[in-house]
Amino acid sequence: MADRKKVIVRVKRQAGPQARPRWEEFELVWRPHMNVIICLRDIAEHPITRDGEQTTPVTYESNCLEEVCGSCAMLVNAKARMACSALVDQLVQPIRLEPMTKFPVVRDLAVDRSIMFENLKRMKAWVPIDGTYDLGEGPRMAPDHQQKAYPLSRCISCGACLEVCPQVNQNNAFIGAAIISQVRLFNMHPTGAMHARERLEAVMGPGGVADCANAQNCVKICPKEIPLTESIAEVNRQAVRQALLGWLMG
Amino acid sequence: MRQPKVIVVGGGLAGLMATIRVAEAGVPMELFSIVPVKRSHSVCAQGGINAAKNTKGEGDSTAQHFDDTVYGGDFLANQPPVKAMCEAAPGIIDLLDRMGVMFNRTSEGLLDYRRFGGTLYHRTAFAGATTGQQILYALDEQVRRFEAEDKVRKYEGWTFLSAVIDAGGVARGICAMDLKTTEVRTFPADATIFCTGGIGAIFGRSTNSVVCTGSAQSALFQQGVDYANGEFIQVHPTAIPGEDKLRLMSESARGEGGRVWVPKRAGDTRSPLQIPADERFYFLEEWYPKFGNLVPRDIATRAIHKIVFELKLGIGGEPAVYLDLTEVPREVLDRKLEGILEIYEKFLGVDPRRVPMKVFPGMHYTMGGIWIDNQNQATNVPGIYAAGECEYQYHGANRLGANSLVSCIWGGMVAGPAAVNYTRGLEKGCESSAPDIFERERKRQEEINQNLLRQEGAENPISIWKEMGEWMSEHVTVIRYNKDLERVDAKLLELLDRYRRINLSDRSRWSNQTLNFARELYNMLVLARVITLGALERNESRGAHYKPDFPERDDKNWLKTTRAHWEDGRIRHSYEGVDTSLIPPRARRYGAAK
Numbered sequence: 152m153a154d155r156k157k158v159i160v161r162v163k164r165q166a167g168p169q170a171r172p173r174w175e176e177f178e179l180v181w182r183p184h185m186n187v188i189i190c191l192r193d194i195a196e197h198p199i200t201r202d203g204e205q206t207t208p209v210t211y212e213s214n215c216l217e218e219v220c221g222s223c224a225m226l227v228n229a230k231a232r233m234a235c236s237a238l239v240d241q242l243v244q245p246i247r248l249e250p251m252t253k254f255p256v257v258r259d260l261a262v263d264r265s266i267m268f269e270n271l272k273r274m275k276a277w278v279p280i281d282g283t284y285d286l287g288e289g290p291r292m293a294p295d296h297q298q299k300a301y302p303l304s305r306c307i308s309c310g311a312c313l314e315v316c317p318q319v320n321q322n323n324a325f326i327g328a329a330i331i332s333q334v335r336l337f338n339m340h341p342t343g344a345m346h347a348r349e350r351l352e353a354v355m356g357p358g359g360v361a362d363c364a365n366a367q368n369c370v371k372i373c374p375k376e377i378p379l380t381e382s383i384a385e386v387n388r389q390a391v392r393q394a395l396l397g398w399l400m401g
Numbered sequence: 402m403r404q405p406k407v408i409v410v411g412g413g414l415a416g417l418m419a420t421i422r423v424a425e426a427g428v429p430m431e432l433f434s435i436v437p438v439k440r441s442h443s444v445c446a447q448g449g450i451n452a453a454k455n456t457k458g459e460g461d462s463t464a465q466h467f468d469d470t471v472y473g474g475d476f477l478a479n480q481p482p483v484k485a486m487c488e489a490a491p492g493i494i495d496l497l498d499r500m501g502v503m504f505n506r507t508s509e510g511l512l513d514y515r516r517f518g519g520t521l522y523h524r525t526a527f528a529g530a531t532t533g534q535q536i537l538y539a540l541d542e543q544v545r546r547f548e549a550e551d552k553v554r555k556y557e558g559w560t561f562l563s564a565v566i567d568a569g570g571v572a573r574g575i576c577a578m579d580l581k582t583t584e585v586r587t588f589p590a591d592a593t594i595f596c597t598g599g600i601g602a603i604f605g606r607s608t609n610s611v612v613c614t615g616s617a618q619s620a621l622f623q624q625g626v627d628y629a630n631g632e633f634i635q636v637h638p639t640a641i642p643g644e645d646k647l648r649l650m651s652e653s654a655r656g657e658g659g660r661v662w663v664p665k666r667a668g669d670t671r672s673p674l675q676i677p678a679d680e681r682f683y684f685l686e687e688w689y690p691k692f693g694n695l696v697p698r699d700i701a702t703r704a705i706h707k708i709v710f711e712l713k714l715g716i717g718g719e720p721a722v723y724l725d726l727t728e729v730p731r732e733v734l735d736r737k738l739e740g741i742l743e744i745y746e747k748f749l750g751v752d753p754r755r756v757p758m759k760v761f762p763g764m765h766y767t768m769g770g771i772w773i774d775n776q777n778q779a780t781n782v783p784g785i786y787a788a789g790e791c792e793y794q795y796h797g798a799n800r801l802g803a804n805s806l807v808s809c810i811w812g813g814m815v816a817g818p819a820a821v822n823y824t825r826g827l828e829k830g831c832e833s834s835a836p837d838i839f840e841r842e843r844k845r846q847e848e849i850n851q852n853l854l855r856q857e858g859a860e861n862p863i864s865i866w867k868e869m870g871e872w873m874s875e876h877v878t879v880i881r882y883n884k885d886l887e888r889v890d891a892k893l894l895e896l897l898d899r900y901r902r903i904n905l906s907d908r909s910r911w912s913n914q915t916l917n918f919a920r921e922l923y924n925m926l927v928l929a930r931v932i933t934l935g936a937l938e939r940n941e942s943r944g945a946h947y948k949p950d951f952p953e954r955d956d957k958n959w960l961k962t963t964r965a966h967w968e969d970g971r972i973r974h975s976y977e978g979v980d981t982s983l984i985p986p987r988a989r990r991y992g993a994a995k
Contacts, residue, residue: 167911184748188645195915196863198906207907208915212436214610216646217744219534220440235645236747257581258912265557268437272549277542278501283421283814289498291510298736301503301528304535305740308439340501 156181159245176201187234211260221307231314276333290341303336312369324358328369332382405824408590412438414809415789416596417540422817424547442610446533448653449525450806452490461522473519474797475944476986486811500539519697519801530740572784573831587839589831591824594786605870607764608649619924628965629793630769632935638701640763647763652802655694658729699945702762725757768796777819788812798944858902886937
């Protein structure tokens, strides 16, 4: 038998938000179906670099490990993706792991994405129900309409679309494709549509839909294949229509 | 009048529903969650949510749902709460529909329903194969709306450490840790509702998410909150084995026509597509002609174990069977099951629309949990409530598929108002508690951190966790023998001893995940013992608890709830009667009509 197959992983470490980043390299034992999460767990169990230096386990976010919770987004070989579905056999080695760059680093690969949830709040991304009392069934909906809306509601708030968007940068407060797509989703719901105006007003504000420069990177990176550019175009149309109406009505 | 305060710990379905109900009552509340609540484990629920809406002319009723649930749970559940849940289920679906959950629709624009395990009716509403995610998001959005109105304050990225309990045994708040700064703080509250989910991590690998450690339940147990029916662990028949987790392949795959089979000839190495129909063994359909592939999970799981370990018919001699969707029309797969097919394809690189999937059972759910009363989701400690998977009430000895989402939401709906009522009836609120009870608890928890960070030793927490998981998965899941259970307990005691010598490879106080994991590990070990000892004591077979040495259900001696207490650092089990006042227990046989 030849030597067991190795996996080489390079991790960009950063002890805290203000700390200087540094790289560490690890040599792991390959196993079938290995993913980046398994690599990080191997490192946590034996936190020793390739140079034999003792280090600490890598801090990173993770939860469901099946690409529905959105926690473990990071840069894997410079591409924003979920670590759980990044399979070692499909990656070029050494595998480079870095935190996403459009969010403040907490430590190592963990970043603070709370801005996304704040923006959902700003956009009033909900159906404003009257209460949890028994008020009967919801509105009927054509199956085709549901089939159009459902993919939008699968957004896991991973932040990959913000990471690749040139308009999301230090000089611009662009809310990004994921949030705009949620505006479209709630404007599609029969009850949500009754309050479309509030959402459109919010999305026409600073950092809103007008800041999209049509790079179309978002739709290519989305792990859930959400038609993000279509959403942006649609919300843009709705916003323009609303602005025109507002102008005509004086 | 004084204004009470309520805390909810856990932001999955149960926690969010409880939060909504408390906020709706106008009571100030704080919501604690380890992860941003939108990332809670409820997102992993796939197949659907049950409610007897009877939209397909089958004569379904809430009474039938109630009977299926009690029968499926092998009569171990207290019946009045189950009845109340089943009766509330249709209204819960309406509510979720109003909140904007994108459920699949019929041509008339109504909600569609599919079949699930343990029933002969189309009773399961679904949103593709990501129903849990869709419902969680709807509740998350409602909570966000309350947050925008300053009615809810969220503490995301905080972990619960312990309850603050006064000298009179009344809970007055919680002690929690900020996972970023490792700051330990107490939060006074008149009532706290725990919705802390599953315990999968105790079994090492499971279908559960990383945060499902049962640590909160165990911490409460060690403070005097009783834990019930811990030995009832659901092993889901169809999961994709993986080193980091066992990824669930929803029962809805079978609900939509998926069939389970193995090659008739042991060690057959042909590709499944090359094996003709008459050389395939559709063992569930043959053994259970009435329910076929949709027998309850405990039955299907034991059947697969029999195929693999007794009959040696696992695919190519491996522990795996086929879950075959290739006969299901492509349009149905894409419209109703896309979410799970995508998971299989992404993680294994094989298209399950064309090639049968290879699956094997995996630890999935705990029927047991925090003991609560039959009316109010109240624990035995005044001021502490529980809802969702972390409590024991609704599923007896085995949970039916798609009943978990409904029990989470129902539990939250009950617990919220119950906690509010309790706080309104209190003569003295948490603000009147002696301040030292909070400071004492904070110090006690801070000391645990300091000791762990200081401690020098040769033991690694991850290695201890892996050992625990291997022992628990091997001996305390599908098939249980008393001599093995005794060995497991001895092992757990050994691991608890080794725990005292663990060495944290990270000693910083900033975002130190190793420290938090070590804290959780201790609690996992204690809860593992509760489960193991409960299994050891119960000499019968019922639902998911199966002992070949005691193969029959024994109602005379064991139609009882196991109730574990913590007494001076020891686990003591006692037993109490089950309320079977509505449906007399009868034999559970899925081979024939029930």
